[in-house]
Amino acid sequence: MLVENPTVCLLGYYLGLLGMFGIGFEFVALKIPDFINSLGRKKLLEILIAFLNSWQLGFLLIFVATQYLGGVLGDMLFFLGLGIAIPDIPARFRRYWKYLIAIISLAGVLPGWLADFLATLEAGKSVGEVVKEIEEKVKEERREEEEIKWEEPKYVE
């Protein structure tokens, strides 16, 4: 399944973080104070509709799908998130492209200590441990090192 692919999991993790950043930046810091000021039902509905259409919700669903779900359900939620996020991104990109470029650049040259810190957020593992785990999983799948014994097969488990 797609969401069980280690690369997709890692991508989902970072997209989730980006989504949370967006929620904080746009909703918690800007829209919710605005709503509290007016306390109008119409304003609340506007915020909810904006959230339902937002790339932040899309990325959050991708995060949940890759980190907490697997199988068909995970894949379905992943694509639901992608479907919500994609239509919203071009409009946002026109407005926030500087920030996005800055974040992507930062991710590309992520200092070791920051990468380690981010990795500790994921089930308490360092980047080194995560990479080792992925390598072992790939090795297990390919089983290249394994010696094949010539013995009576076990037909019954």
Next chain:
Amino acid sequence: MGGTKIRRVGGDAMTDDMVRRLLIISIGSSASIHLLGGIAQLYPDLLFKNKIMIIETSRKMFNDAIDNLARIYHRNYAKMRGRSEEEQPKGFPTSTFKAELKENSILLAEGGGGATPEKGLAFYTEKRDIVLGKIAELITNESGEREVSGIVVLGCAGKGTGTLITPALTRDLMREPDIPKPLSFVTIPFRFDKMSIENAMKIQDFLHEVPLFLLDYERAVGGYVYLSGEVPRKDIAITHLYRMVVGALSNVLSTLIEALNYSIECNPPLDWSDIIPILQPGEIGTITYSLRYRRDEFMSKWRDDLTTLLLLRTKTRPSRTRSVMIVRGVDIPLGLAEDTTSFMEKFLGSSPRLYILNRGPDFRIVAMVHGFDPTQITPPLRPGKGILERLIGI
């Protein structure tokens, strides 16, 4: 292993001129009725795309085998036309198939081999020239060109007809310069079946000169149990046991024959001359396979399947074998080709010629491996306890 069931394989439409036609020769009643019948039920195209020849020594069995294949043909023709078996009018084209099958087949004697292989062999020796002449005639079309790409021989060791006629015919076909070299598959009976295994022991004289593929009933049942999770009970009906064997062997051989029929669709295209060099006189071969219905299950299990489902084993690992491996499934990843090659090198000391067939709803590997020592077969070819007793726990 629970949950994996043996089931029918669907075939895609393909024009007849793209299909490699084979001559399939089945020798004796077990091979013609049960084995070939079982394969045809799983892969009905076998009857539509190939020439079939039955060699028998009993008129009753000869007629039964022809009727059985004609019934399967009729059922599948009706299915192709979107009708039920009853709705499909009797007669053409089943009658034409039946007449052609009868014309292509040879009845060597009337009363059967009497469960005595030497008697069956004597009938064949007496009519050898007629049999070889008929085969030479069948592989060419009316204009004298070769119409058949290859020959597959099926025989079951244990009774009077298949046991010794199969290796003798294989030997004679190997010597004929104008006939394609055959791939001959012979089944080995259960070790508890004293009479059959004692008859099958007589095949050993041929194993040192004729390159056969042996498929052991004991291993076939083991394979069935491994894939289906259905462990035979102590009071299992003997007919059910044979159904298990036929089910397992039919699955393997139907995949193989399908790949040979559609060999031009393989990547790279599979030619008969690619297979024949793996045969070496003095050595024997067998088949190993994997069969899974889900891609992820196939990707994680194919190694275990190929080591477990080897249909003949020897006491020690052969030092060097030769093999042809066919991987059938849709969108087989590139990495699998590399992994299977490396696996076969470690498992059987073999660098397989690998062919990918992009077909089918499921995922299969069938590897023909040749290069085993005929003196080392295990369980040995003699009456005694086999794998079945261990599986049942007696």
